[in-house]
Each structure stands twice: as C-alpha cells, then as structure tokens.
Amino acid sequence: MGSIRGIFHHYFYPHESNNFRAKTLHASSILFYIVLLFAFQIGATFLYHYQRNVLGFATDISSQKIIELVNQKRQESNLPPLSESLELSSAATNKASDMFSYNYWAHISPSGQTPWVFITSTGYKYIYAGENLAKDFDYSQDVVDAWMKSPTHRANLLKPEYKEIGVAVVNGRLNGQDTTLVVQEFGARLAKETASQDKPTTTSEKEIIEISQLPSIEGELDDREEISPISQSLIFGINAKTTSLVLSEFLLVVLFVDSIYMWRHRTQRLVSHSLAHFIFLAAIIGAMSAAGIGVIL
Template sequence: MELHVASQKLFGFTLHRHVHRHLKDHFIPHAGNGYLPHVLHHRALRLYSALLLLMKLVALGSPLLLPYSITQALALTPDNVIELTNQSRRDYHLAELLPSAKLAVAAANKARDIMDKSYFAHFSPGGVSPWYWITQAGYTYTHAGENLAIRFTSAEGVNEAWLNSPTHRANILSEDFKEIGVAVLTDNFGQEGSATIVVQMFGSQDQPAKQPIAASVSPPIPAPQRPVAKSSSILPAVAATKVSIDYPLMNSYVKTGSFDILGTAAKLAKVRVYVDSSPPQTVLADFNGKFSLRLASEYTLAEGSHLLRAVAESSGGSVESPAVRFRVDFAPPSIDRDSFSILPAMVPGKYNVRAQVAEDSVRTIVTVGRDSVALTKQDGNSWTGTLQVLQSLSVERLPIEVYAQDMAGNEARVRVGELVLGQVKGLYSFVSGDASAANPSFSFLGGLVKVGDLDFALKNFYLLFAAGLGFALILKIAIARHVQHVRAIAGGAGVMMLAMILFVL
C-alpha cells in the first residue's frame, strides 16, 4: 500500500515535469529548443496564417454556404409574415398565433381603406379606429392589436422593423393574443405612386367581452420616404346591429371632438344623426346601406360623455337606431416618474419593473434601449412586469422610458433614466442595484475584449491571438538576445500584423 502511494506521487511528479518541459519548449527560448520556441517555427507560422484567413473566409461566406432558411429575405406575403411572427414568439417560448380568417378580412379591409384614402395611420382621417375593422369582420374579441408597415420589400424586413420598435415588439410578443391575420396590398398610394402596405391584426376571443374600451395607439415612426412601421393595441368593442351606429361604439372612447360617424341603414335611406341635444345632420346611405357623416365644426364635441342616435327614413318607413353612449377624451395618461422602480432579478439579464400610471391607462410599456416589456396592471394605478435586456450591458448608455396609452388612444412617453454599464442612473427615485452579477458578460483590455457577446467572438480571437504571439516574440528577443532568428521574428511579426488587419476588417 505504501509502495503504491509512493509510485503515484512519483508518477505525478514525473507527469508535472513532462508537461512543464513541453510548455517550456513551446513558448520559452532555451538551449533545448535551439532558442527558438515551437510557436515561432516557420511551419507553425504558416499554419497560423492559413487558419486566420480560413476563419475570415468562413465568416464572410457563411450566408452563401448555408441552405436557404427563414432567416433569409422572404417574399412579402401574409403566410411569411405570420411564420416570422411565430418564429419570434418561439424564440421567447411563447405559444404560436393561429391564423384567423376574420382577422385576415379585417386586415384586408383596413389595407384597402388606407390605399383608397391615402393615409398611413391607425386612425383614418375621419377618426375611424383600428378595432372598427375587426368588429366589422365579425370578430368578437377580448384583446386585439394592430401593426402597420409601408414600403417594405421582404417579410424579413417588416418583422425586423417591428421587433426593433418597442410598441410593435410588445404586440408580437404579447401573451394576450391567440390569433393573427395579415394582409399585404400593393397599389397606388396617392401622389407618391405605388406602395406596399402591410396590416397585421392580433386578437383573442377566449373570454366573454366586458365593458368595451377604446384602443391604445403607438406613436408614428417618421420616415415618409423609407419603410415605416406602426403598432396599435386595442380592447373590447361591440358588434353593430342592422340599423345602427357602427362607429363610435357603445361605451367606447374617442380622442377627438370631430370624427366620422359610421352606420348601417336601408339602401339609399335618408339618415338623420343626432348628437346629444343638437339639431340633426342629414346624410344618405349608399347602395350597400352604409353611411358616413363628418361632424360639422359647430358640432365639435367637448371632453366628456355624449349620446348619439340615428333615424333612417326609406320607402319602408322610419326606424331609429339604439342610442350609443361614448366619451371624448383628449388628455394623455399621466406617468408618475417618482414612483418608478427597476431592480435586477435573480435570472441573468432580467429586471423587475414597477410603474405608477393614471387609472385610465390600458397599456403600459417600459423600454430599455431596444428591449421592452408590456406591464401587467395590478391594484390601483400600479403596473409591474419583468424586462429581459438582450443588449450587452457593456453598452455605455441605454435610455429607460415609460410609454402609456389610455382608452381613447392618447399616449404619453416619459424618459425616466438610463442604464449605464448595468446600473440605473437618473434624476428620479430609482430602486437601483448593480446588474453585473445578473449578466454573464464582462470585458477586459479596456473594453476591447467582450466575453459573452457573440458578435465580437471572432474579433476577440484575432486580438487575443495577436497579443499572445506578440508576447512570444518579446520573450524570444529578450531572453535569447545572443541568438536571434531574424526570419522567425519577421515571420511572427507578419502573422501578428495579419491578425490585427483581420481584427479591423
């Protein structure tokens, strides 16, 4: 037993000396290797050069070598837009959205209206909201949403633009939505010529609708001559009756005092529209029994509750629609900056967020840079959620913003601080903490080397390789000053320069 232990110790000592000798031969000049470390032999230098160039060629040519996949540019079709949307949801372990024929009809009707009236907005020039089209298609929903895009040429481009916008991204990744419908329409877009419109409708109808609430609409993205995307989220509405006011909807909210009143009546019927106690305005229904009336300037409504009804007269007699009670709301929801808080969660890269927003808000989103989360309403005015920051926290500054929408579609956006190198900074009362423990990435060499960021992996390799080879050259020159191998030193310097050139490219 003692002999066995002794032999183990002797073997361990021998192995240690063996490894040490080989490492010394590879990296340190001495008499045993002719004062030329193996890493600087001409064959090794040739191998390094070939490997460095091969890695760069593979990185540049990988898009051509890979088989055609969904990540490549796809034709701009409804099916491809839906597939990319579901791919994004799968990436976040969310259930896929099921195609809905009714939502597809709603999207197609909205796209046609955009083309016919030459506007690009969630609300038409007459104030018609996104959820009107969903209701008209016969889709009774509990939650619904809309994304818009214009002047894109590929499904990938549309999806990428939506994901880069916090409000569009929140729609795509919302757990409230179960179904989807998409329309793609190319036609003449006013004086700007031909354009392609993409309308993406979301919805769910797994719960009975409660009190109808108007939509919340995201702000426009100003790029009139380039691809543009828009998003909107909306909540319950009610279906129209045969002779009815179709818009505004019962118990809904509108954010303007002058808008188009839409309704259904008998073909070519004369319709008198009454708003509160004002004198009626008259309009004729078309051959399809539809009528549209823009409130005259003297009828512009003030904030508050209003009552609307219509009386239709035709050869069959007169009939009165059910009265529609709705509310005009101009004011955006207020956001309490002082009560906002953000704390690193136990899961790497995630933060627990809390915000206080006005009670009439129906949607609250917190964004950090390009990342966002739609918060869930708790008791009172409190909204909470967990935000996953996918961007590297080595980015110097990431703005933190709170975005809120009320039932009328009014919006408020407030910048509440910054995430600076993983720590929350700002003028307001943040609950802050060091996020470095929650993020596995780190950097060294003055931030040039960033571990954990795949985009920098190849550049990091080139930089570290050049540094290692440079260190070997310094040892060679410093230790073996009396025996210099000029060709080896020149070759090593050349390979190191090649690595640095590839690092810069």
C-alpha cells in the first residue's frame, strides 16, 4: 500500500522523490506524451486508410435521406420543398456510372459531356438545371452539411427556381479506390405550353441553362471524412480528438495541483515552470490540430 502511495506521489504530486514537481510534469514526461500522441495519430490514420481500401463503400447514405435533408434546409429558408423526379434520378445514376466508367471526378467528362447532356437524355426539358457532387462520405447528413458549408453548393440547394430533384448514390472504383459517389441533379421544367410548341429544331429563347461547374465536395478526415456502419473516419476522428482532450485535461489537472502545492508551501525550486508550460501548450495545440475531423474540397 505504501509503495502504491509512493508511486502516486512521485508521478502526480510534488514530493522529495521528484524534486517537488510531479514526474508527470517533467519535460521528459511531457515530451513522451507528445511523441505517444502523434504516434497514435499516425497509427489511426494508417489504419483508416487501410480499412478504407478494404471496405471502401459507405453504408449509411441513401438518395431518399439526401432529398429529405435538402428539403429540410429549404424549408428552414422558407423555400418550397423539391419533388423527386424519376428523370433527374435517372440522369444522376447515368452521370455516376459515366464517372466510374471513364474514371473522372468533375462536372464535365473527359469527352466534354456537360451535366445537362445526362439530364436531357432522359427526356427532361428544363429551364433551370444544376448539379452537386460528393464522394468518400458515409453519412447522408455529412454530405448535406458539407454542401451547405460551401457557398456555391448551398446556392444550388437553396435556389428558389428549382422545383425538382434527383439523387443517385452509387458504389464503384474511382482513381484506384473503392468509393461512394453521390450525384445530385436539380431542375425546373419548361412550361408545358412552351414544351408543346411545334418548333422541331429550335430552342425557346427563354431557356436558361444554369449549372454549378465549380469543384465538387470531397469528404475528408485523416483521408477525407468518415467510416463504415458508424463512419470510419468519424470513429478515428472522435477517438483521436478524445485522446488529445483527455491527455490535455489530465496534464492541466496535475499542473493545477502542482501550482496549488507550490503556492501553499511557498516551495522554492531551481527549475522554473516556463519550459514545462511551453511544451504543455505545444502539446495542446499539436493535439487539437492533429485531431481535426473534416475537410471539403
């Protein structure tokens, strides 16, 4: 019992055995924590990449959920909900298949096909059209949140002129990696009377073609944003961040106890707090920087 108490005092409480500074707060100990923390971060990142290559596909993204979440965002902005269009859904599926077939990640295909080619090929005649893309996400909520954080994609989601939506969630292999593509097509049909006019080879002067041709969103977290049944990157991100916070808070408590002891006992030490404080703050900053969970492109 005495030895356990001695160990506790040595590591966590100012004592003769540790020169009246908890061993936990010695510069060598804090340096060890920093190395251990970064080793954990690197290991988690490596394991995530490895499992991502093995598992690859998202498990909790659905087109219906995407549409539901988009309509929630529109209603929050006092906009009418979008109706699901079979033609736009078909166009989204065809676009995803084309991206996998020709191995590209862009709004315009290597052959020069624009998004509205896929839309019109389904027989959908529109006056407004738009497209959002996403990949490497595992949760529908995260996809929509990422779009909402991007001004150009948010503009598509909340464009008042759009009346219909189609979404495809397709698994495949892109650029050598298994992934899940989310293709979202928006549209507003030409008025029936305009569409029914007998002008076989002409296009209505009122027709407006609008489409986002800006970079799509790619999910990221130590690779680019989430994990399997419970999003892998999310799990690793939470574990990494939790570990960092627990370690930082633990050191903060020990430092507080040490400071109280020094204040109460007016103990004089040859070694100042400066170096330990500096390393401690560097550990917190490094831990928080390494534990970020998401980036969009």
